[in-house]
Amino acid sequence: MASVCVRRNKRSGLTKINQKPPAYGGGFYRQTASTGRHVGTTLLQAAAQQQQQSEDRKQSGG
Secondary structure, eight states: OOHHHHHHHHHHHHGGGOOOOOHHSSSHHHHHHHHHHHHHHHHEEEEEEEOOOHHHHHHHTT
16 A cells, blocks of 8 residues: 555655655655555545445435
């Protein structure tokens, strides 16, 4: 999951933001990986919310 998100970050140019000095968080790679993981969890949560909404709609007869 994380690797996919890291690739997506590179495509959208977000990796440039993560090029901070190693003192900040241990270097470029680890930050890219953690950002990818963060993006991944956000996407998962968004998908879960969408699913929940569609289930609510079914229950209310919509």
